[in-house]
Amino acid sequence: MARPELTPANRLWLCLLTVFLFCSGSASADERVDRIQNFLFSARQTRRAFRDVVSVPRTSTVRILAEGETVALGTVVASDGWIVTKASQSANATRVELLDGRQVPFKLVGTHQAHDLAVLKIDAPPLTPVKWTEQSPPLGGWLATVGTNVDPVSVGVLSVERRQIPRSAEHGVLGIELEKEETPRIRRVFPNSGAADAGLQSGDVVLEVDRQLVASSQQLVRTLRRYRPGDTVSLRVRRNQEEFAHTATLTHPFGDFLSRIAFQNQMGGALSFRRDDFEAAYQTDSVIAPEDCGGPVVDLNGQAVGINIARAGRTETYVLPADLIIAAVADIKSGKLSPPPAPTADSATQTTAVGAPGK
Structure with a gap:
């Protein structure tokens, strides 16, 4: 009688059962607790248990590169070179790295700004498209983030089950500290900020924001707080007796600008630049980096329930559901959505910022 073939899901449960039996047996209670804790807190061992689950979908996963560095993952959606990824994370990308290590250029076909999706096209031999499932995963169910390695x-x-992710009320910061006077004069420019990137200096006086006159420090703060992270503003600045035009990109608060809650959120690692205002998303407790967004997230059968779309907090990662991705890709491939001006990548937010603290 032929032995029945084990599915990836059954193999995973068999692995976990083996671990359970290993952690029980004749060992003392303290020894069993130590063994269980050593397993549970070993990320490598846990990921290894999911190796069979991701063995097929990893062949549908690529890396998106900018200047040779991975800035996002991508998911193959058609065998003739169509790939979907996170738009804001891959804005500065130039090449795609395939599973075999080859790096090829791509064409940006279009973007879906509401979903923060970008569709790329490459010329390559037949690729393996991901297998989607539009069935919602169960609450508490295991999900794996697929990469290009053998382990997830x-x-x-x-x-948290599928829900709308509302637009955040968080305002952007410019990365400056103002003098304690009526005139909007810059006292300090924070390193690695949008102000620094725009060339602003201590002693500069901000005269206009997007052609709106700024008469006082308080007005400057109120004006900037109307903008969201990611918005680009034009500035007119006076330095000594000369006036200059600058542009700066607003980002999420950082450093001295962070609230206590925001600081705690960032303790879990870097967060995605665009991490709110989604029509729908699943929420998982997977710990990923912003550059891991764009790749498939699969259930225990190796079917993709969606792609990681944002690292949103210490214990929050958002997954864009498969049905929204399928519809958006179809719209982009049909020509309904063409590429807009390039959005700001997560990596760029490390060198750009906008706002003023202490007011």
Whole structure:
């Protein structure tokens, strides 16, 4: 009688059962606790248990590169070279790295700004498209973030069912400190900020924001707080007796600009630049980096429930559902959505910022 073939899901449960039996047996209670804790807190061992689950979908995963560095993952959606990824994370990208290590240029076909998706096209031999499932995963169910290695990037559980992710009320920061006077004069420019990137200096006086006159420090603060992270503003600045025009890009608060809650969120690692205002998303507790967004997230059968679209907090990662991706890709491929001006990548936010603290 032929032995029945084990599915990836069954193999995973068999692996976990083996671990459970290993952690029980004749060992003392303290020894069993130590063994269980050593396993649970070993990310490598946990990911290894999901190796069979991601063995097929990893062939549908690529890396998106900018200047030779990975800035995002991508998911193959058609065998003739169509790839979907996170738009804001891959804005500065120039090449795609395939599973075999080859790096090829791509064409940006279009973007879906509401979903923060970009569709790329490459010329390559037939690729393996990902297998989607539009069935919602169960609350508490295991999900794996697929990369290009044999083990998944991360594993976690569905912690919040599909829901809308509202637009955040968070305002952008310019990365300056103002003098304690009526005139909007810059006292300090924070390193690695949008102000620094725009060339602003201590002693500069901000005269206009987007052609709106700024008469006082308070007005400057109120004006900037109307903008969101990611917005680009034009500035007119006076330095000594000369006036200059600058542009700066607003980002999420950082450093001295962070609230206590925001600081705690960032303790779990870097967060995605665009991490709010999604029509729908699953929420998982998977720990990923912003550059892991864009790749498939699969259930225990190796089917993609969606792609990671944002690292949003210490215990929050958002997954864009498969049905929204399928519809958006179809619209882009049909020509309904063409490429807009390039959005700001997560990596760029490390060198650009906008706002003024202490007011």
